């Protein structure tokens with residue numbers, strides 16, 4: 001059996017005593033796409049930096065392509081493509097110069113693939129990096145990350161701030177890379193519809209804690225909105241288990257659940273509602289409600305404390 005492309009075990013990262021990532025465990029199988037989502041400051045970039053060996057975990061272990069990023073940083077950089085959040089590029093170079101420069105570091109650099117992709121991205125090889133628009137910079141960053149045909153592509157917000165056309169283009173390249181045999185993608189994104197289109201597995205981080213780490217299908221199967229209307233007395237919403245009331249208008253209520261099953265529905269049915277409906281949710285709504293529920297929970301702990 002192939003080793004996991006990525007394995008984090010009980011990883012915690014603290015910065016001067018403040019927890020950025022807490023007891024995080026996750027596994028990414030080779031050939032799959034993992035999408036990490038979460039609010040600002042949730043710990044996505046910190047997690048990615050631990051994968052690349054750019055930050056040591058304070059506790060726990062990290063394995064990437066079977067290597068320890070702290071000990072085998074060079075090996076990991078060789079086999080991994082990385083687009084950082086800030087897309088640092090050498091501004092004084094032209095597009096063709098930066099591609100040539102990057103190629104020198106990799107024996108596996110595929111110049112034909114890079115030239116073809118550059119043309120399809122409509123990038124001008126003679127243009128200086130400092131004169132590129134944000135979208136063009138993102139395309140160059142993507143080219144630099146994929147030119148050596150890495151086994152693992154790590155993308156930190158690859159398409160934030162880009163127009164929908166460029167986003168699609170970048171996505172298509174990601175998908176093309178995945179389709180070439182056995183390659184793995186780990187990406188963080190605030191563009192959740194994008195994650196929903198390409199990810200096999202999704203992690204939802206909130207304040208350094210992993211709320212969900214499951215296949216996209218499992219997350220969607222278990223996360224539902226329940227709409228209920230009552231005839232007589234309204235029941236106390238606190239009595240229902242594994243749901244959180246997210247809306248109320250007169251005698252109609254909406255609840256969110258992350259663990260949908262018959263038992264969850266039965267507790268409403270037992271109260272004989274006037275109507276009861278279950279609605280499927282898109283990933284974006286699921287992420288928003290999951291994070292809201294966690295923030296609400298953390299606030300309630302503060303009050304008790």
Ligand SMILES: Nc1ncnc2c1ncn2[C@@H]1O[C@H](COP(=O)(O)OP(=O)(O)OP(=O)(O)O)[C@@H](O)[C@H]1O
Nearest residue numbers: 015019020038039040041042043044045046047085
């Ligand atoms: N070098 C650092 N020193 C101190 N604190 C840091 C450092 N890097 C990150 N943090 C803190 O760790 C937490 C997680 O930050 P991180 O950048 O990983 O979040 P993120 O999920 O990538 O957020 P965003 O969506 O805004 O990019 C934040 O509270 C941040 O302030």
Ligand SMILES: [Mg+2]
Nearest residue numbers: 044045046085
């Ligand atoms: Mg970040």
